[in-house]
Amino acid sequence: MATSEDSADDRLRHLLRERYREEQPAPIACNATLDVLLSHRSVRAYLPKPLHQGTLETLIAAAQSASSSSNLQAWSVIAVEDPDRRSRLAALARNQSHILQAPLFLVWLIDLNRLGRLAAARGEPSEGLDYLESFLMGAVDTSLAAQNAVVALESLGLGAVYIGAIRNRPAEVSAELGLPPHVFALFGLCVGWPDPAKPASVKPRLPNDAVLFRERYNDGQAQRNAIDRYNRHLRSFQQEEGLPAQDWSVQASDRIRDAKALHGRHVLRDVLHELGFPLK
C-alpha cells in the first residue's frame, strides 16, 4: 500500500533527517541515485560471499568515467584478492580485520609513472611531474575516480570502507604491490557484501551551515552554533551505537594534536621523496 511515506520528497526528508539529525527542507524529489548517495554508510563487516562476475570491471568503468584533470588520467588501481596479500596489507594498515574479511581490496594509486614513461618514449622531458601540483592533481583524480566506484558498488547492494591507514607504512606497501617510482598508494578500499547481522549505521554529519557558505568564507557564530548542535547529535548517535560518549570537538582535536596522532604519517613528505616525488 502506498502511503505518504513512500513519496519521493518524504524519502528525501527521511534521508536528510538520518544524515543531519535535524529537520531539513526537502523541496527536491528523491531519485534512485540520491537515495544511494545519501544512504552511504561505511561497511566493516562482510559476508564470505564472492562478488558477481563483472563487478570489478563495472566499478572501474564508473571510476574511469569521473572527470580527470586535462584528461591525464593520473591514477591506477590494484585489485587484491589473494588472502595472503590481503593479510600482509592488513598488517601494514593497523590490522583492520575487514581487509581480510572483504573478498576484494582495491588499492588506489596516484600514478605519474605512466605519464613519465609516455614522455620518455617520445624523448621528451617530464619535469612538470616533479612539482607538488602534479602530486595534488593525481590525488584529486584518484579520489574522484574511487568515489565513483563507491557509488557504483553501493548501487549494486555492495558495501565498502576506505582505508587511509594504507598510508601508515608507504614504503612497505609499495614493496608489497611492486610499485615503481612515481606511484603512491593513496588509500585502500574494502569491497564486499555487507553482513546483515552487523548492519552499519548512517553517521551524522556537521549541519549544512557549518560547511556551506555563500559568496565568501564565514566561520562566525553560525558555524560555532552548528558545531555545538553537532556535538549533541553525535552524542545521541554514540549512545544508540553503544560507543563511548565523546564530543566531536574532542575527537577531532585529539586526532590533530601532534605528529604522534598521525600514526606514522608525519614522515609522508620524506617518504614521498624516496618514492620519486620531489614535490618541488
Added chain:
Amino acid sequence: MATSEDSADDRLRHLLRERYREEQPAPIACNATLDVLLSHRSVRAYLPKPLHQGTLETLIAAAQSASSSSNLQAWSVIAVEDPDRRSRLAALARNQSHILQAPLFLVWLIDLNRLGRLAAARGEPSEGLDYLESFLMGAVDTSLAAQNAVVALESLGLGAVYIGAIRNRPAEVSAELGLPPHVFALFGLCVGWPDPAKPASVKPRLPNDAVLFRERYNDGQAQRNAIDRYNRHLRSFQQEEGLPAQDWSVQASDRIRDAKALHGRHVLRDVLHELGFPLK
C-alpha cells in the same frame, strides 16, 4: 515497444562502448545510478535558467554523505552566485566563459581552519595540521565530497565541469573569497542546466587494462598496447568533434613537460606556505 536494446545489460554494454570505444563484457545489469555514472560528460555550455529551489542544499547533503577520514570533515564549500564575483573568479581561472554562464559556481575548499579553531577553543595544540599528511587528507576528503555532489546533480539532469584552473592564482582567489589561513581553494565546479543546442560528448578513456592491475602493479606490454589503442580511439573522437587530431601520448606529455606547462601552479608549494600550510 520493448526491444532487446531496452534491456538493462544492453544498456550497460552501450554505455561501456561509448566510454571505451571497445567491446566490453557487460554481465552486470545496469541500474539508474550506473547509468548516471557511466554517462558523465563535462558540460561547458549552460542555459540561462536558475536551479530549482533546494538544489544546492541537496548537493551539499550528498557531498557530506561521502566518507571522511576519521570523520574530520576537513572541507567546506562556497556557493558563488553573484555575477560580478563569478566574473572576477573567471578572470583568475583562464577566463573560462562557462564560469560566467553557469548560474552556480561552487568553490571546494580544503578546510583545516575549522579543526584548528576547535583545538584552540579547547586550549589544545593542533600541530598535526602542519604536516603534508593533513593537507593530503583534506584534498581527499574534499574530492570525495565534490564527486558525490557531481553525481547527485547529474542525477537531477544538471551538468557540471571541474575548474582546476582556480589553482593558477591561489593568493588572489583566497582574497576574493575571504579565506582565512589553513584554507585552500582546491577546485571550482560550474553547475547549471546543460544547453541542449551544444551537447557535450562522452570522452573516451584509457582501456580498462591500462589502469586496472591484479595483485601487483604491471606497466608491461599490455599497458603499452592499451595506450596505442587509446591513441586511435581518441583520434576518432577528435574527428567526430571537429577537434585537431593529436595522440593522447602527445597531449599528455606536452602537459607535463616543464614548470611552464603547469600554468603558474609550479609555485604551489610556496603559496601554500603563505596560506598557512607548512607541509612538514
